[in-house]
Amino acid sequence: MNHRQHITDILNAYRKKSIVPDSNFSVACVIEDTNRNLYPGANIEFIDRTLGICAEGAAICKMLAERGYQVIQNIWLMGGDAQPAADMPEDMLFPCGICLQRLGELAAKDAKVKIISPIDNHLTDFNLSDLLPHINKFTDYFDFKPYDLCGELDFNDIPSALQMLKARSFIPDRKKNEAVILQTQGNHFCYGVYFATCCYKADIPAINMAMYNYLLSDYATEKISRVYYSAENSLLQIHPEFSKLLKDAVLTEIKIEN
Numbered sequence: 290m291n292h293r294q295h296i297t298d299i300l301n302a303y304r305k306k307s308i309v310p311d312s313n314f315s316v317a318c319v320i321e322d323t324n325r326n327l328y329p330g331a332n333i334e335f336i337d338r339t340l341g342i343c344a345e346g347a348a349i350c351k352m353l354a355e356r357g358y359q360v361i362q363n364i365w366l367m368g369g370d371a372q373p374a375a376d377m378p379e380d381m382l383f384p385c386g387i388c389l390q391r392l393g394e395l396a397a398k399d400a401k402v403k404i405i406s407p408i409d410n411h412l413t414d415f416n417l418s419d420l421l422p423h424i425n426k427f428t429d430y431f432d433f434k435p436y437d438l439c440g441e442l443d444f445n446d447i448p449s450a451l452q453m454l455k456a457r458s459f460i461p462d463r464k465k466n467e468a469v470i471l472q473t474q475g476n477h478f479c480y481g482v483y484f485a486t487c488c489y490k491a492d493i494p495a496i497n498m499a500m501y502n503y504l505l506s507d508y509a510t511e512k513i514s515r516v517y518y519s520a521e522n523s524l525l526q527i528h529p530e531f532s533k534l535l536k537d538a539v540l541t542e543i544k545i546e547n
């Protein structure tokens with residue numbers, strides 16, 4: 290199978306994972322790093338729209354949690370319906386402003402946005418730098434190199450797993466070092482780290498990243514029984530919508546020296 294077909298198959302599979310009660314508009318993204326590793330994501334919506342995440346953001350959550358800061362080369366996107374409404378250009382789907390900021394923080398200078406039509410699989414590509422030509426990003430201010438930290442996490446040793454995760458955070462300004470591990474009732478683990486951007490509103494806190502990764506995982510039908518976290522100033526801010534999903538969970542803070 291060729292590369293593009295492989296990615297198209299992942300995009301089709303991930304569109305089905307979208308959680309879109311509000312818009313009913315499914316979007317999938319596959320981020321491809323410069324080593325050709327792939328990280329899929331899909332959009333997730335909540336009653337509070339500000340908590341939702343686009344497919345691109347969800348794919349970033351997968352990358353940072355699994356491996357740490359890798360340089361993004363390609364952003365593959367597919368969204369909308371195979372039968373589009375007559376008044377919507379559903380097969381042409383550009384990243385929103387927040388996604389451009391998030392992607393731009395992590396992307397190669399020549400990164401491409403590749404949009405695949407759900408109608409006929411037609412591919413159109415754009416330079417990310419044409420969509421956001423004057424990005425203000427952290428790596429222009431701090432010497433912060435990509436780091437591949439994809440080692441296995443040992444969940445029998447939660448402090449060491451949290452410590453490894455904290456190192457995967459993207460925090461060039463070193464101000465917000467945190468990691469969260471969620472344990473499900475079936476003893477599966479989902480996790481998140483902090484993603485800092487030059488635009489505060491585009492940041493993704495570790496608890497949010499962990500919840501997005503959980504909701505798109507194969508274990509989202511299992512309730513969360515425990516939350517382990519290590520956060521700066523012991524502050525774990527849980528949005529009320531997440532609190533509903535965490536109401537049966539025990540929260541445990543683990544102190545780790547940075």
Ligand SMILES: [Zn+2]
Pocket residue numbers: 343344345384385386387388389
């Ligand atoms: Zn977006």
